[in-house]
Amino acid sequence: MAPLCKPEQKEVFLASLQASLGRLGFDIVHPFAAQSYNETEVGKTNPLPEFSQRSTLSIYIANTKTFWEVFLRQYDSTKLTAVEAKDPIDHYCEHHIPKVTVQALQDAGLLVIDQNMTKTSTPFTVAFSHYKPSVPAPGSCPEGSPDTGFVPPPEKVLRFQQVAHFSGLAFFNPVSYLSMHPTYGPWTGLRALIVVDLEYDPSQDNAQLFASEASRCGTTTLDSTALPSNPAFALLRQQPDGEALVKDRERIIQEKWDALLARGYENRDWREWIDFRKTTAIDRPDWQAWQYSEQQILYHYTKCADRLQGWADELRERERT
Structure with missing residues (x-):
């Protein structure tokens, strides 16, 4: 009970x-x-x-x-x-x-x-x-x-x-x-x-x-409500032809995504995948400050666990000096 x-x-x-x-x-x-x-x-x-x-x-x-x-x-x-x-x-x-x-x-x-x-x-x-x-x-x-x-x-x-x-x-x-x-x-x-x-x-x-x-x-909602639209296009929608610009941006993103899927994913291609991720946020320059570091991006896409100890040691050494 x-x-x-x-x-x-x-x-x-x-x-x-x-x-x-x-x-x-x-x-x-x-x-x-x-x-x-x-x-x-x-x-x-x-x-x-x-x-x-x-x-x-x-x-x-x-x-x-x-x-x-x-x-x-x-x-x-x-x-x-x-x-x-x-x-x-x-x-x-x-x-x-x-x-x-x-x-x-x-x-x-x-x-x-x-x-x-x-x-x-x-x-x-x-x-x-x-x-x-x-x-x-x-x-x-x-x-x-x-x-x-x-x-x-x-x-x-x-x-x-x-x-x-x-x-x-x-x-x-x-x-x-x-x-x-x-x-x-x-x-x-x-x-x-x-x-x-x-x-x-x-x-x-x-x-x-x-x-x-x-x-x-x-957090922008207090009542468990889904966001009404993609915040990546919030600034685009404020322009005179906002909806047309959004559709064009979505078309570009779709084409890039289809091209990536057609090739399949290999760890060596991680830079192309991160470029795609950046493309989805290109109309929100305020998001750039939150972009992962190069180390974090590399681990996210390649799961290179063998490099973690070296990075951890480097951070500790840097913070000691």
């Missing part, structure tokens, strides 16, 4: 969760109602858990370019297993996000242990963008948190870009297959979803989660 949640407990939970995620480099924390995705045609086939709530608190975890140095500062290849070393960023997400969720529940008194060592917890789930269902496997609990209220996420692949779209986090561009954030453009990493058996109250929960500048400026 889950403990009853008082308003002040939810405030503690959200504050603890956001603070911990921020320290880990996850600077976009976007609250929404699970129902905003579940009620779509895509969501109906693979819904997020609602825990019998009319409006279920769900939290989308993402990051901007600032994640990169936070990650490198803690990176140590000698502490990773062979499996973990294949994609250390995925492992980083799997290891930390469930753990800080459990800690936040404990901080708020929503995961309690009585005198008989019986644990009761508010049910929750964590799903990752890089996994079919998630880690841990269905029926098990997050690392280091046995007997919590962990509920397995959907068994089918969650379409994370669609969740981001219908939750109001980012616009999914069906032409480029990129998620376009209103503030950061295509320069975000979609990492995980946390769904908790708590009511989503836009007036309270958003105020709590928008405490950081990144979350506040990175």
Whole structure:
């Protein structure tokens, strides 16, 4: 049985969760109602858990370019297993996000242990963008948190870009297959979803989660509503022939995308793929400040995990001098 949640407990939970995620480099924390995705045609086939709530608190975890140095500062290849070393960023997400969720529940008194060592917890789930269902496997609990209220996420692949779209986090561009954030453009990493058996109250929960500048400026909706149009073309639409300019830009993007798909992807072609990504944001010069560094771009497109330790050592040396 889950403990009853008082308003002040939810405030503690959200504050603890956001603070911990921020320290880990996850600077976009976007609250929404699970129902905003579940009620779509895509969501109906693979819904997020609602825990019998009319409006279920769900939290989308993402990051901007600032994640990169936070990650490198803690990176140590000698502490990773062979499996973990294949994609250390995925492992980083799997290891930390469930753990800080459990800690936040404990901080708020929503995961309690009585005198008989019986644990009761508010049910929750964590799903990752890089996994079919998630880690841990269905029926098990997050690392280091046995007997919590962990509920397995959907068994089918969650379409994370669609969740981001219908939750109001980012616009999914069906032409480029990129998620376009209103503030950061295509320069975000979609990492995980946390769904908790708590009511989503836009007036309270958003105020709590928008405490950081990144979350506040990175979220343009408070009511789990999809963005009405692609923010990449917001400035184009303000021009006299705006809609015609948008159609022409979409045609160019489609042609470039078709050409890339016809060739297929090879790691050596990563510069062409990043040029395509830049093309989708060419009409938003304000997004350029959020473009990933060369290292981050290279890792994103080639998964060159063997170079991470060298980059981490370089960063530490640079910060010592």
